[in-house]
Amino acid sequence: MVNLIWLFMIVAGFVVAAVQGRIELVTQAVFDGAKTGVTVCFGLISILVFWLGMMRIAEDAGLLERLSRMLYPIVRFLFPSVPANHPAVGYIMSNMSANILGLGNAATPMGIKAMQELQKLNPYKDAASPAMCTLLALNTSSITLIPTTLIAIRMNAASLNPAEIVGTTLFATAVSTAAAILVDRWYRRKAAPLPPLKG
């Protein structure tokens, strides 16, 4: 499905630009887009290097293991296929906590690390395992406590009550996270008859 969307965006862009007689837009967009992609990745380097360093200290000191033991019941419900003592549990918990606290920058490295640990449990290395899909679902609909950026924008626009959207945001994000978990469960069950996937 990612393949289809990718193809659709490129072909539709090409056709629309061609019909409007402005095909040069496509060439420009290709180079702009490629540049954005690399820029974003380079922006990630500093964050990833720092947080993965921190997380390694936490791992070596046994902190991640303690965190995992404390919060394992939640992970067990969401990720039934991940064994209790697996390092993935610690990273999954760190990723979820960072998301809930609104620490977007810190959440990404932990999510990536959790994915790498889940990949070790994944028997089909180029296909996403059910546990990986669940982790992704939790992240795309990430529970947000305080949408800081939006409050700032609303302040700039002279809102009488910039933070009034905190409650509505929390509600909407809770509903979409619940939906993500339910839909994920549904697809997982539907996909069950396929070869026994672990992880």
Place this chain on the structure above:
Amino acid sequence: MYSIITAISAWAIPIIIVFIPLYASYRKVPAYESFVEGAKDGFQTAVSIIPHLVGMMVAITVFRASGALDLVMDVIKPLLARIGIPGEVFPLAILRPITGAGSLAFTTDLIHQFGPDSMIGRIASTIQGSTDTTLYVITVYFGAVGIRKAGYALKVGLISDAVGFVSAILICYLVFR
């Protein structure tokens, strides 16, 4: 309540980065050496995402710059206006999963155009704040581990985006009426 939570956000990272090395030295783990060992992975991970992100960004930019995105939205907007969804916020439903920067720009524009305390301003703020950029998250997370077959992950992400969009509109109408 708000000030408590912003204080938590401000203090959380500093406390974490002091606590982790302190705890490590208490457990007699050489903190700096561990840091450097783990940090080495960071660079490689970031570089391994580049092909995935360049591919996705090219497609998204072509789609938007060519005007194809506007065309799609022009077709759907009147249909939604008919069932009570304000046409002005609808582009967000399409933009939000595709591009974080693009949808943030669009939300900012709506807030300035209609006012932050208008219904449209509130709905746009809620939508922007309540979900993440699904396509970006999939690209980065799966790109980092070399997953090419995303399975049903994209569908789950998009369905929950749609649910988030609708529930944002509903709750805003309920709360701010």
